Amino acid sequence: MxxxxxxxxxxxxxxxxxxxxxxxxxxxxxxxxxxxxxxxxxxxxxxxxxxxxxxxxxxxxxxxxxxxxxxxxxxxxxxxxxxxxxxxxxxxxxxxxxxxxxxxxxxxxxxxxxxxxxxxxxxxxxxxxxxxxxxxxxxxxxxxxxxxxxxxxxxxxxxxxDTAIGDELARRGAWARCVQIVGAFDSALELTVAHTSERVQFGRALSKFQAVQHSLAAMAGEIERARAATDLATAAVTEYGFAAPQADYAVTVAKVAVGRAVTPVTTIAHQLHGAIGVTIEHQLWSATMRARSWSDEFGSTASHARRLGRLALDAADPWDVLITCPTPG
Structure with missing residues (x-):
C-alpha cells in the first residue's frame, strides 16, 4: 500500500x-x-x-x-x-x-x-x-x-x-465519491494549515490566533468523522463485496457522514483563506468545488439519510443497525 x-x-x-x-x-x-x-x-x-x-x-x-x-x-x-x-x-x-x-x-x-x-x-x-x-x-x-x-x-x-446490477452500480459510485471527497478534504486542510501558518496579521501568523485554531480543529474533526465512515465502507466492500447488505449499509452511512461534512469543511477553508481561495487558479477552489459537486452525485446526502432511516425502521432491532453493520438475513 x-x-x-x-x-x-x-x-x-x-x-x-x-x-x-x-x-x-x-x-x-x-x-x-x-x-x-x-x-x-x-x-x-x-x-x-x-x-x-x-x-x-x-x-x-x-x-x-x-x-x-x-x-x-x-x-x-x-x-x-x-x-x-x-x-x-x-x-x-x-x-x-x-x-x-x-x-x-x-x-x-x-x-x-x-x-x-x-x-x-x-x-x-x-x-x-x-x-x-x-x-x-x-x-x-x-x-x-x-x-x-x-x-x-x-x-x-x-x-x-438484473435490477440488482443497477443498484450495485449506484453503490459503487456513491462509495467512490466518498473516497474522492475525503481526498479533496485532505487537500483543503493541507492548504489551509499552510496558508494560516504563512499569513501574518498584526505581527503574528494567523495560526497563532485562538479563533483560527478553533476553526482548524473543527475542520479537522469533520474530516476525520467523514474518513472514519468512509473507512468503514471500504472495509465492508472489501470484506463482503459491493452487492452485500453490509456494503449497502456502510456506504449509506458514509454518504451521509461525508455529505454533512462538506459544508463546514469547505466553508472554514474559504473563510481562513479569504479572497484568494475563491480564485479558479488556486488549488483550494478545485478541492472544495469538487467536494461540493461530488456530494450530490450517486444520491444526495438527504436521500441517503432517508434510506438510512428506513434501514433502521425496518430492522428487527434498530439498536443493532446503529452499532453494527447488518448481517444477511
Whole structure:
C-alpha cells in the first residue's frame, strides 16, 4: 500500500505542477496524466489488475487530492465493471465513462466527450447496458468545471441485466465519491494549515490566533468523522463485496457522514483563506468545488439519510443497525 500511495502521489503531483494556474471552465481532459495512469496499470486497477477496493481507494483519494482532470472512478470501478457484467467489449486503453439514464436520456454524465460511453438505462424491470453509438451530447460542467453532459442515446440492442446490477452500480459510485471527497478534504486542510501558518496579521501568523485554531480543529474533526465512515465502507466492500447488505449499509452511512461534512469543511477553508481561495487558479477552489459537486452525485446526502432511516425502521432491532453493520438475513 505504501508503494502504491507513493506512486499515486508522484503521478498526481506531477500533473498538478504541470497544470498549475491553468485551470479553466470547463476543465480539459489531462491526456498526459491518463497516459501515465494507463502505463502504470492504475487506470484499470480492479478490472484488469486484480486489485480490490482498498487499493482502489488509495488511487481515487490520492488523485482527488491533486484535482486530477480524468474520469478515474468512472473508467475502472463503474464503466469497466459494468461492461464486464454485460459481456460487452470496451477499448483496452483510454478512458471510459458511464451514462446512467432512463428512456434514452442521461444527465450529469462525466467526461462524455473524452471517454467511451457505457450506457446504463434503468427501468422498473431491469437495467439495459451497451455502448453508446453516436450519442447526442449537450455539454455542461459541475461547480468544479468537470464536464457533465446530457446524453440522448439509442436503447435498441442494449443488453438486459438484473435490477440488482443497477443498484450495485449506484453503490459503487456513491462509495467512490466518498473516497474522492475525503481526498479533496485532505487537500483543503493541507492548504489551509499552510496558508494560516504563512499569513501574518498584526505581527503574528494567523495560526497563532485562538479563533483560527478553533476553526482548524473543527475542520479537522469533520474530516476525520467523514474518513472514519468512509473507512468503514471500504472495509465492508472489501470484506463482503459491493452487492452485500453490509456494503449497502456502510456506504449509506458514509454518504451521509461525508455529505454533512462538506459544508463546514469547505466553508472554514474559504473563510481562513479569504479572497484568494475563491480564485479558479488556486488549488483550494478545485478541492472544495469538487467536494461540493461530488456530494450530490450517486444520491444526495438527504436521500441517503432517508434510506438510512428506513434501514433502521425496518430492522428487527434498530439498536443493532446503529452499532453494527447488518448481517444477511
Amino acid at each position: 505504501d508503494e502504491l500511495a507513493a506512486l499515486v502521489e508522484d503521478i498526481g503531483r506531477r500533473s498538478y505542477d504541470a497544470n498549475f494556474g491553468k485551470r479553466r471552465l470547463p476543465e480539459v481532459f489531462d491526456a498526459e496524466l491518463w497516459q501515465n495512469l494507463d502505463e502504470t496499470g492504475l487506470s484499470r486497477l480492479t478490472t484488469e489488475q486484480g486489485a480490490g477496493p482498498a487499493e482502489s481507494a488509495v488511487v481515487l483519494g490520492g488523485l482527488a487530492r491533486y484535482a486530477a482532470a480524468v474520469p478515474i472512478a468512472e473508467t475502472d470501478l463503474l464503466a469497466g465493471w459494468l461492461a464486464q457484467q454485460a459481456g460487452i467489449a470496451v477499448p483496452e486503453t483510454g478512458p471510459l465513462t458511464v451514462a446512467i439514464g432512463t428512456g434514452g436520456t442521461a444527465t450529469g454524465v462525466p467526461w462524455p466527450r473524452a471517454a467511451t460511453v457505457v450506457v446504463a438505462d434503468r427501468s422498473a424491470d431491469g437495467l439495459s447496458v451497451g455502448l453508446a453509438a453516436d450519442p447526442q451530447i449537450t455539454d455542461g460542467h459541475n461547480l468544479a468545471g468537470e464536464p457533465r453532459g446530457t446524453l440522448a442515446y439509442d436503447t435498441v440492442g442494449l443488453q438486459r441485466l
